[in-house]
Amino acid sequence: MSFTPPLPPVFAGENYHIWVVKMKTYLQAHDLWSVVESDVEPPPLRANPTIAQIRQHSEERAKKHKAMACLQNCVSDVIFTRIMACDSPKQAWDRLKEEFMGSDKTRQQQVINLRREFENLKMKESETIKQYSDRIMATVNNIRLLGEDFSDSRVVEKVITTLPERFESKISSLEDSRDLTTISFFELVNSLYALKQRRASRQEEHPEGAFQEKDREGSISSQKAKKPWFERMEKSRKDAGRRRFPPCIHCKKTNHLEKYYWNRLDIQCKNYKQYGHHEKICKGKEKAHTQQQVQAKTTEDLQAQE
Template structure:
């Protein structure tokens, strides 16, 4: 089957690392990468060559021009002016690499900075597992684009060791059922994402439970040991102290209205049948009950 790969992305001065990967694949698809990698001249024809040998030699000689055409068409006009003086495709490739990737010393410094950023990464409380994994992979991909080999097992170890405490139960279950050194990053992230979604769904179904748990957590140790009936009694006392009435004409107290006074002259005690007080404050209540 014939296969014609699509043209590569035109490089305009940004995202050079991405363009390099795409252009390399494009040249490999056309069997032209060896020209840039080796830059070797094809062997000379022997005496009395056949037609097939002549055709093959002609194709090998044309590969340099084809590779140069791919590079020139894969960059913008501004970038083309920087390589138009190059005669060989490898020369043009190295010139772009030196200008947009820097020297070997510069790339080493970039690798040191990226590795430091990778080691200092930690998951925040406000981040989801998807956001955190994307942030890690951004740094890892930049390291790989520079040319450094970065294993996936190292990325998985980084995710596991820097997760929040709420994922500990899931990590423990994975350790019991799987070998974490052989698990892929996508499988780990999907498992943690499923746990995160289940928790989010439960909080949406029972928002009051989540609010109470948060309030209980925020109260701290200062509320530990207090009994609820003690708090209610203290509150009722404070509220009672706030309710002040004019002095009662019957008992001179300010805790009630005159119509609610227990010592009204028109009220009759049900215990001793006398006027001027209620049964609750009757002095003869015990005697009447004994009789």
């Protein structure tokens, strides 16, 4: 039964790292990758070749043109103008690689940056094991796309050494049942996830302990969130001070109601029975209080002298 691979998506200038993998597989399926990789002409025919040898030689020479046709038809017209002057599929392939992945020096610098990024990866407290593993594999895949080898054992070691303390018991359980030096990255992630599911099932079977722990955590959280009464009062007072009211008809300010404006002609001061201000802002009251203190002090001094 013949197999015809589907055409890869047309490369229009974006996601080159995805297109190049699909294109390479496509060319390999058609037995055309060798002419892109090496660009070596088939050896010339010997004297008195047979019909089979002539046919085979013709097919080998045609591979170069078939690969070129695949590359030209799997890129957009804008990209085609950049490889239309290339004489061989290898030259066209290298041209695209240099433009969209950079030169060898640029790629080497990218690898260095990605390796540094990999070394600095750590799991966040808010992350799940799947989210963290996705971040790690995204960085590793970018390194591998640049042609650098990156072993699974190194990725596994990175995960184990950067997991938070809450995974320590799970790692210990895995060490008792598996050889972590031979486990693959995806086996590690799936095993950690399976342990999590198993513990969740145990908590469902014995909900009392889980509920007690949850209530204890909720109580601690509520205690932390609850503030003393004087802090709440102070906050309410500050919030009230920031409130805005309709403009006062007397002073035009918006930080108080009209009834609390105490310099009105219709208000009688209870201290001196005079109109024009409230006793709370009466300056005469302060003077009277001061005079009373002075008189009391003088009386005490006279009594002491007698």
